[in-house]
Amino acid sequence: xxxxLNSVLERLQKQAAEASLxxxxxxxxxxxxxxxxxxxxxxxxxxxxxSPLFTNLSxxxxxxxxxxxxxxxxxYSLTGGGGxxxxxxxxxxxxRLAVAAAGLPANSDAGYALLDNMSMTSSEFQQQVTxxxxxxxxxxxxxxxxDGVTAASVKLAIPQDSVxxxxxxxxxxxxxxxxxxxxxxxxxxxxxxxxxVSASIEGMNPEDVAVIDSxxxxxxxxxxxxxxxxQAGQVSxxxxxxxANVQQMLDEVLGAGxxxxxxxxxxxxxxTQTTTETFSSDPSVAPLSESTSREEYTGSGSTAxxxxxxxxxxxxxxxxxxxxxxxxETDVVNNAVNKVTQIQETAPGxxxxxxxxxxxSDAVAGSMNMNDLQAMVAAAAGIDENRGDVVNxxxxxxxxxxxxxxxxxxxxxVATEQAAxxxxxxxxxxxxxxxALIVIVVFVLILRMGRKAKEDERMTLSxxxxxxxxxxxxxxxxxxxxxxxxxATQAANGEVGLELEAAPVPEMDDVAEAVRNEIMTFAxxxxxxxxxxxxxxxxxxxxx
Numbered sequence: 180x181x182x183x184l185n186s187v188l189e190r191l192q193k194q195a196a197e198a199s200l201x202x203x204x205x206x207x208x209x210x211x212x213x214x215x216x217x218x219x220x221x222x223x224x225x226x227x228x229x230s231p232l233f234t235n236l237s238x239x240x241x242x243x244x245x246x247x248x249x250x251x252x253x254x255y256s257l258t259g260g261g262g263x264x265x266x267x268x269x270x271x272x273x274x275r276l277a278v279a280a281a282g283l284p285a286n287s288d289a290g291y292a293l294l295d296n297m298s299m300t301s302s303e304f305q306q307q308v309t310x311x312x313x314x315x316x317x318x319x320x321x322x323x324x325x326d327g328v329t330a331a332s333v334k335l336a337i338p339q340d341s342v343x344x345x346x347x348x349x350x351x352x353x354x355x356x357x358x359x360x361x362x363x364x365x366x367x368x369x370x371x372x373x374x375x376v377s378a379s380i381e382g383m384n385p386e387d388v389a390v391i392d393s394x395x396x397x398x399x400x401x402x403x404x405x406x407x408x409x410q411a412g413q414v415s416x417x418x419x420x421x422x423a424n425v426q427q428m429l430d431e432v433l434g435a436g437x438x439x440x441x442x443x444x445x446x447x448x449x450x451t452q453t454t455t456e457t458f459s460s461d462p463s464v465a466p467l468s469e470s471t472s473r474e475e476y477t478g479s480g481s482t483a484x485x486x487x488x489x490x491x492x493x494x495x496x497x498x499x500x501x502x503x504x505x506x507x508e509t510d511v512v513n514n515a516v517n518k519v520t521q522i523q524e525t526a527p528g529x530x531x532x533x534x535x536x537x538x539x540s541d542a543v544a545g546s547m548n549m550n551d552l553q554a555m556v557a558a559a560a561g562i563d564e565n566r567g568d569v570v571n572x573x574x575x576x577x578x579x580x581x582x583x584x585x586x587x588x589x590x591x592x593v594a595t596e597q598a599a600x601x602x603x604x605x606x607x608x609x610x611x612x613x614x615a616l617i618v619i620v621v622f623v624l625i626l627r628m629g630r631k632a633k634e635d636e637r638m639t640l641s642x643x644x645x646x647x648x649x650x651x652x653x654x655x656x657x658x659x660x661x662x663x664x665x666x667a668t669q670a671a672n673g674e675v676g677l678e679l680e681a682a683p684v685p686e687m688d689d690v691a692e693a694v695r696n697e698i699m700t701f702a703x704x705x706x707x708x709x710x711x712x713x714x715x716x717x718x719x720x721x722x723x
Contacts, residue, residue, distance in 0.1 A: 209620070216617040219610065227267035229256060232275055233284060234263045235329055240284035247281055248274070262329075290316035311335055318379060322356065322372055327364055330357040335380065350383045351401055352376045357393040366412030369398045413528060418442045425535065425559050432555075433547070436582060437540045442560065444534075448527040457519040468513040476505035534569045535560045544574035 232255070233244065241261055248255045248266070253274050256265045266274050293313045297306065315333045322331035332355040338348050354372055358364060364372075369390055377385045390399040422442040429438035537556050539547070553572040562568040 209624075213617055213620075216613055220614050227254065227269070229265035230268050230271050232264045232266045232271065232278070234259065235323070236262045236264065236284060237330070244278055244283050247278055247283060251277065290320055292316075307339075311337060314379070318354075318376055321375065322354065325368065325371070327359050327368060328356050329359050331355065333376065337380065349387050350380050351387040351389070352380065352383065353389045353391070353401075355391050355393075364392070364398065366415075373399050414444060414446055417446065417530075418444050421533070421535070421560050425537065425556055428555065428559050429537070429539075432552075433539065433543050436579075437543045437577075439538045441536045442533065443536075445531045446527075447525075447529050447531040449525075450527050451525045453521075453523045453525075455519075455521040455523070457517075457521070459517045459519075460514050461517065464515045466512050466514045468511075470511040472507075472509040472511075474505070474507035530566070532567050533560070533562070535562065535571070537570075537572045539572065539574045540577045541574055542577075549574070 233240075236244065238261065241257070241264065244264055245255065245257075248264070251274070253270055254267055257263070258265060291313045293309055293316065297309055301309070315335055318333040319331045322328055322333070334353045334355075335350065336352070337350045340347060354376060356364070356372070372390055373385050373388045376388045377383045387401055388399060389397070389401045391397055419442075421444070422440045425440045425442070426438070429440065535556060537552075539549075539552070549572055553570060556562075556572055557570045560570065562570050
């Protein structure tokens with residue numbers, strides 16, 4: 180083992196042996212906090228980013244895919260009520276290919292895939308049934324891919340051709356759909372489903388498709404007019420648009436929550452065609468053709484007059500004498516006539532009649548002119564009295580209990596959401612702060628340990644220097660005393676004369692003063708370390 184590492188380990192062991200019980204407990208707790216923080220940091224940084232592998236899965240498909248993932252050792256998580264499976268981003272495509280190779284999801288085998296396994300020896304009945312199942316499966320998958328539809332099932336009733344029947348009934352279809360969180364489908368979506376199914380089957384009309392949702396509501400019935408669905412949606416859209424316009428104006432004038440608007444409209448969906456022909460002449464234009472005829476006769480004679488008798492035999496009467504003149508003139512003029520033919524077609528969906536009802540709160544109705552308010556509502560809603568439109572504006576006391584309850588619930592929900600967001604933010608801040616604190620504490624402890632090691636080394640050197648100085652001083656005094664004693668012994672024996680020479684012996688007071696000054700300086704600079712050393716000397720029975 181290297182000498183430096185060995186020295187550090189010995190120093191740590193010595194410090195651990197000299198530490199008190201409280202210091203040992205704090206050290207253990209600090210080590211535990213560092214270990215937990217490091218583990219949390221590792222879990223936080225090593226958590227993979229997840230992406231959806233499959234969505235809107237049936238329980239059977241989800242269970243089969245989960246078993247496949249468990250056998251492959253792929254990490255996953257379930258969301259969306261178990262219908263969505265999440266896997267790490269770096270394993271998404273490989274896992275999807277592996278799951279598809281295993282034939283999952285199993286529902287993907289429906290549709291035309293049923294025809295792949297058909298035997299050549301299948302009967303005509305089996306072929307017909309399999310083909311019908313394939314059509315049903317393909318239609319169900321297509322409808323299930325629409326927004327708002329989580330699952331779909333299609334059943335077809337296709338009549339068989341027969342030579343014994345003069346007429347073949349039209350095929351019919353029933354579609355069962357399970358909607359998403361919204362719970363309903365728009366009329367346009369229902370009409371799209373009807374058109375999709377009817378266009379996929381030969382001889383099927385849109386009126387022969389029934390659509391039912393998971394709540395048992397009939398969205399489209401067999402035999403009904405397909406345009407009725409769109410008409411209901413258009414009427415509802417028109418009413419909502421007019422009500423929203425009036426409501427927005429009243430909220431700006433009266434304040435939010437002080438007025439309620441209701442609109443009822445009748446739209447005319449009859450398609451009519453009117454042909455109008457108009458003839459006019461212009462006198463300034465020359466006639467197209469003009470002809471004149473004249474007949475004239477001049478003569479004399481008498482005219483016999485009488486009456487017819489029986490068997491058409493003339494009965495003689497009186498004769499009348501005259502000049503026998505005759506004149507006839509005829510003028511024929513063909514004038515230029517202008518002809519205008521106008522054909523007018525009325526598009527369905529025009530407003531036939533509408534009624535607007537507005538209720539204003541008594542709290543603000545007193546400061547408003549109700550006639551002016553009614554005129555503003557009529558203008559905003561496009562009221563036409565000639566077609567029988569009606570607008571009514573009244574004031575009454577509002578029951579605000581439900582609104583206040585809803586407002587309170589909304590405020591509580593917002594407060595709860597904000598509290599959850601704040602709590603999450605604080606938790607995140609606490610995590611990062613804890614990690615930062617752990618790093619700072621570890622860094623400070625490392626610096627402190629290095630600094631303390633240097634200070635211990637410095638103090639050890641200082642104490643060793645003091646001890647060496649004391650030993651040298653003591654050795655010098657002992658050597659000097661021994662020399663004096665030897666000189667005295669020799670003088671007593673008559674070997675030499677008793678003459679003591681002055682030797683440069685350091686004064687004890689000066690030595691003590693120097694040692695004291697150095698110790699005081701070190702104690703002023705490092706009081707904690709000096710106290711720790713003295714405490715260690717006292718505990719070990721060493722005295723200075």
